[in-house]
Amino acid sequence: MKKIVIIGGCAAGPKTAAKAKRVNPEHKIELYTMENIVSYSACGMPYYIEGSVPSAENLIIRKPEDFEKQGINIFLNHKCTKILPNEKTVILNAGDESKKVSYDELVLCIGSKPYTPKIKNINLKNIFHLKVLEDGIKIKEKMGQSKNVIMLGAGYIAIELLEGFVKNGLNVTIIERGREIMTQFDPEISAIIREHIIQKDGKQVHFIMEDEIVEFLGKEEFEGVVTKNGKTLHADFCVIAAGVVPNVELAREAGIEIGITGAIKVDNRMRTNIPHIWAAGDCTEETCLITRKPLYAALGTIANKQGRVVGINVNTDENGVYEAFEGILGSAVTKYFNFSMSTTGLTETAAKRYAQHANIEPISATITKRDKAGYMPGSNNITIKVVADKRTGELLGAQAVGAGDADKRIYTITSALRANLTVSEFLHLDLTYSPAFSSTIDPLLTAAYKLKDLIDK
C-alpha cells in the first residue's frame, strides 16, 4: 500500500487516480485541485460557449462522489504552494488554512496556463482567457450581451471560439502576429482554412494579420485595442487565445528539472528527476516520435494517456515491468463548422527545420479530391498534403483539411508514422472502399501516388 498524492484535477490527475486505484485497490489516493470541480472536458468548453453543449454540467466527466465511491479522496479548492521533496511532503492552501500532506508517490498534473503577452492595461475587465471552466462560463455570459469581440491569436482555441461567436451573431476581429493562422499547418494549408472562413463568414469575421495589440483601451472595462500598425478598434470584449505555456513554477522551485520546451522533463515512465515525483499532462514535455527531440503539446488526449501510464507505473518498482510512454506525433484536429483540419507528424515547414540537423530531405505532395465518389450526394472536397523524406521514402507527416471527411484519414497516417512506413508501402494499403465512403483510389493514396512520382523523379 502506498499513499499517492495527485496535484491537479482536470484530465491527467483524475485518470492517474482512477487507473492507480484499479491496478491496486489497496492504495490510499488523494487528489487535490485548486478548482471547485474535478474531472471535466476542458476541450469541450468552446462547444458549451457556442451552445451545442447545453450546460457546463455536461462537460463534467466524473463527480467527486464518483471518485469517493472508488475509494479516491478528492479535495476541491486546494492550491498546492510548495513541494518539499526531502520531507516527501506538499503544502496546500485551502481558503485561509494551510496544511502539510505527506506522500509516498507524488504526481504533478499541474497543467498549463494561457500565454499572456505583456500589453498595457491587460487587467481590464472583459479581457478573458479560456483555460478553466469558470472562464468558459464568463465568456458565454459576456457573449450573450455583446455584438463585437476582438480575439488575440489564431490557433485551435481561437478557431473553435470563432465558430461559437459567429454562430451567436457576433462580429469577430482576429489579430494575429504571424503571416498565417493555424501555424500547426503549412502556410498554404492555413491559407485554405482562412480563405474558407472568409468565404463563408466574411461579413462577420475579420482577420488582421502581421499585427499585434500594443494597448488595451478603457478605464475599468475593456473598450478596445490599439495595434502596432496604428489601428484603433473597439469591441465589447476581448479574448486572448494565444496558446498556453506549461505551469511549472511549483516544480522548478522544488528542484524538478525543466526541459528545453519549458515543461517538466520526464522519462518514458513519466518520472521526474526527483525520486517519487511523477508528472503527467499539460505540465510535461513529450518526445516527438519522428525527430526524437522534445516537443510540447497541451492536449487532453495526451494527458489521459499519460495519466494511464503513471497510474500503472506508480505500482511498479525500479526493476519491475512498466508501461512506457514513448512520445507523440503532434497530432491535432479541429473544425470550423463542417470544415475540419487535421494534422499528424511533421509539416513541411517543421521537416525543413529538422533537415538542418538531420540527414533528411523533405519532399511533399498536395492533392484536392472528393472525399467519396463524386457522384454520391454530399461528397465534398478535401485537401491532403503528405510529407516524406526523399532519401528513405519514409513518411514524415500529413495534413488534411476540407468540408469532406478529412479528419479520420489522418488516423491512417498516424498508424503509418508509428510503423515507419514508406510512401511506396503506404500507397498499396488495402483501404476499405464503397462509393458512399471513398473514391476507388482513396485521396490518401492519390496523395501518396503523387508523392511517389516526385520521389522517383
Place this chain on the structure above:
Amino acid sequence: MKKIVIIGGCAAGPKTAAKAKRVNPEHKIELYTMENIVSYSACGMPYYIEGSVPSAENLIIRKPEDFEKQGINIFLNHKCTKILPNEKTVILNAGDESKKVSYDELVLCIGSKPYTPKIKNINLKNIFHLKVLEDGIKIKEKMGQSKNVIMLGAGYIAIELLEGFVKNGLNVTIIERGREIMTQFDPEISAIIREHIIQKDGKQVHFIMEDEIVEFLGKEEFEGVVTKNGKTLHADFCVIAAGVVPNVELAREAGIEIGITGAIKVDNRMRTNIPHIWAAGDCTEETCLITRKPLYAALGTIANKQGRVVGINVNTDENGVYEAFEGILGSAVTKYFNFSMSTTGLTETAAKRYAQHANIEPISATITKRDKAGYMPGSNNITIKVVADKRTGELLGAQAVGAGDADKRIYTITSALRANLTVSEFLHLDLTYSPAFSSTIDPLLTAAYKLKDLIDK
C-alpha cells in the same frame, strides 16, 4: 512500342490502359469490352437504383472519346471468345462478325459473374442479378412498378440494394442459407447489423435465415418462391445477390493457370503463367497479407490498384524495376442508411480457421462507445472488435459497425496491419483528438486497451 490488348472495360481494364499510356505514350493500346459502355462505377449501381445518384450517366467515369483523346482505342460490344497464346492473338466477336487481333501484351480484365445457384425455373422473367449497368437499369425500372421483392443472399450487394428498396417503399424478404447475414463479419457483429435493420425497418424487411429457395414459381414471369423449409412466398420480382465468382473460362481454355480460389493465378507483377498474358481485377486471385494464402476479393478498389500495377509493369522487361502488388487484407465497407459496417484483416472466425494451420492463438476484444465526446450533439455508438494473436501480440484484424463514425477508423487498423503493429504498440497511437471528432481516448484505443488486458492475463 508495344501493342497492348486489354479485354474488359469496367475498372481494371480502363485503369491499365490509362496508366500504360501515361508511362509510355508510344504504346498502341486497344481495349475491347462486351458492354456498350466503358469505365463506370459498378459499385455505384445500388445508389443509382436507390435514387441518390440521379442518372446511370453519373456512374460513367470516362467515356470512349476521353480514352480516344489519350490515344487509346476503345471497342465496345466486342466479346472475346478465344485466346491463342502461341499465335499471340485473340478472337473477338462483334455482332455477327468475328475478328482476330494480335498482341504483344495481353491483359485480361474479364471480371466476375454473379453466382447462380441451381434452382428450378431460374430463367423466369423478373429474376435479376446486379452485375453490369444494364442490370441496374432493369432493376430500377422494375422496382418502380413493384411492392414486394425477394432477395437471395445477404452480403454487401444485398444490404446496399436493401437500403434502396426500403427507401422506395418496398417490402423486402431476404432469404439466406447461413445463420447470419454479412459473413465477412463475425456472427455476433453480423447480428448487431441485422438487429439494427430490423429495429429500424422491421415493418418492411423480413429475414428468413437458414433456408434456401428450391423453386421459383411462375410460368413466364416470376411470381414467387418455394423454400427448402416449405415456405411459399410471393413477390413482384426477385434479386439474386449471392456473391460473385471469377469469370475464368476463357483463360482456362487458353491454358492459363487457375488458383485454388477459382480465380486466375498471378504473380506479384500480375503476370499469369503464360508469357505476355497479364490479368487484373475481379478475375484474379490475391494473396492475403496476413495468412499469405490465396484470397479472392472482387472489389473496385483492388481492380483499380491492380490495373495501375499492370499499366506500369507491361513497360518493364524481365529484369527491370517493377511495381509489386503484394496482396490484400480483405478490407471492405458498406452502409445501411447511416449505419456503417467496415472490416479489415481477419475476423475471429477466419483467425481460428487459420490457427488450425499456423502457430497463432487468436484473441479478441469488443467494445461499444460513442464515436465522439458523449456531450457533443450527434454523437453515436460504434462497436469495434479487434482480433490479435495472443502469442505475439500482433494485430490480425478489426471490424467496426454503428451509426457513428466507424468506417475510417478501420483505415487506421489497415495501416497497422500492413506494418505488423502489436496491440501494445497500437494502443499508444497519438490519434488526433477534439470532442467534435472523438473521445479523449478513441474507441479504437479503448478496444486495444481491453485486448491488451486479455493478452496479459
